Amino acid sequence: xxxxxxxxxxxxxxxxxxxxxxxxxxxxxxxxxxxxxxxxxxxxxxxxxxxxxxxxxxxxxxxxxxxxxxxxxxxxxxxxxxxxxxxxxxxxxxxxxxxxxxxxxxxxxxxxxxxxxxxxxxxxxxxxxxxxxxxxxxxxxxxxxxxxxxxxxxxxxxxxxxxxxxxxxxxxxxxxxxxxxxxxxxxxxxxxxxxxxxxxxxxxxxxxxxxxxxxxxxxxxxxxxxxxxxxxxxxxxxxxx
DNA sequence: CCGAAGATTGCCT
DNA sequence: GGCAATCTTCGGG
Numbered sequence: 001x002x003x004x005x006x007x008x009x010x011x012x013x014x015x016x017x018x019x020x021x022x023x024x025x026x027x028x029x030x031x032x033x034x035x036x037x038x039x040x041x042x043x044x045x046x047x048x049x050x051x052x053x054x055x056x057x058x059x060x061x062x063x064x065x066x067x068x069x070x071x072x073x074x075x076x077x078x079x080x081x082x083x084x085x086x087x088x089x090x091x092x093x094x095x096x097x098x099x100x101x102x103x104x105x106x107x108x109x110x111x112x113x114x115x116x117x118x119x120x121x122x123x124x125x126x127x128x129x130x131x132x133x134x135x136x137x138x139x140x141x142x143x144x145x146x147x148x149x150x151x152x153x154x155x156x157x158x159x160x161x162x163x164x165x166x167x168x169x170x171x172x173x174x175x176x177x178x179x180x181x182x183x184x185x186x187x188x189x190x191x192x193x194x195x196x197x198x199x200x201x202x203x204x205x206x207x208x209x210x211x212x213x214x215x216x217x218x219x220x221x222x223x224x225x226x227x228x229x230x231x232x233x234x235x236x237x238x239x240x241x
Numbered sequence: 242c243c244g245a246a247g248a249t250t251g252c253c254t
Numbered sequence: 255g256g257c258a259a260t261c262t263t264c265g266g267g
Contacts, residue, residue, distance in 0.1 A: 075263085
């Protein structure tokens with residue numbers, strides 16, 4: 001790890017220790033609100049980015065129709081069937097990553113989706129990462145990790161991190177305890193965002209009034225894609241590889 | 242095998 | 255507010 005000349009933390013907001021594995025060895029509905037105020041740190045050759053979690057969602061495995069593991073184990077969701085404290089990352093919409101932290105496998109597999117956070121270290125790096133994708137928008141600081149795919153991009157988390165152990169102190173990607181726990185009175189809860197099944201369950205938790213919390217969007221079915229061209233082949237011939 | 246949905250986001254009207 | 259982008263994964267035929 002990084003050598004320090006004294007015991008004084010160089011960055012107070014990133015000096016807390018990793019959460020104990022037991023923290024995650026509980027049902028998702030208990031872990032989720034407790035994750036608010038906790039910090040995800042990712043150290044890469046580019047530098048360090050830390051995000052304080054402000055919005056999360058609980059998924060309850062095979063007891064939850066909205067969970068990726070509802071219908072059992074597959075190659076994609078295998079990590080959720082493993083030990084708690086590990087990272088489950090999935091790829092969606094052909095372009096986005098979302099990250100979860102695995103919890104107690106009471107119902108076969110469970111996890112908490114990290115929906116949003118506030119970047120508390122490495123703002124310039126997070127801004128640079130986000131800016132790469134944006135053609136006509138300059139990201140505001142509060143938007144850097146506002147939404148699950150943005151959070152992953154700000155932290156440079158992708159499929160290569162699927163299965164990473166977030167409670168290993170030596171891991172570049174770690175989940176740290178909250179320096180100042182969020183009082184229960186400041187936590188709001190409501191329905192999860194963008195899911196079609198079990199859409200009414202209030203399993204989304206966020207810090208009340210936090211500007212980094214993503215806007216709620218109800219599930220909206222996408223209309224069928226325009227059908228492939230049927231008609232004569234305009235190329236009129238074969239195309240050599 | 243193939244069709245369709247998807248724990249989203251950004252940009253345009 | 256609407257819709258395209260973009261492709262993996264899953265489940266049904």
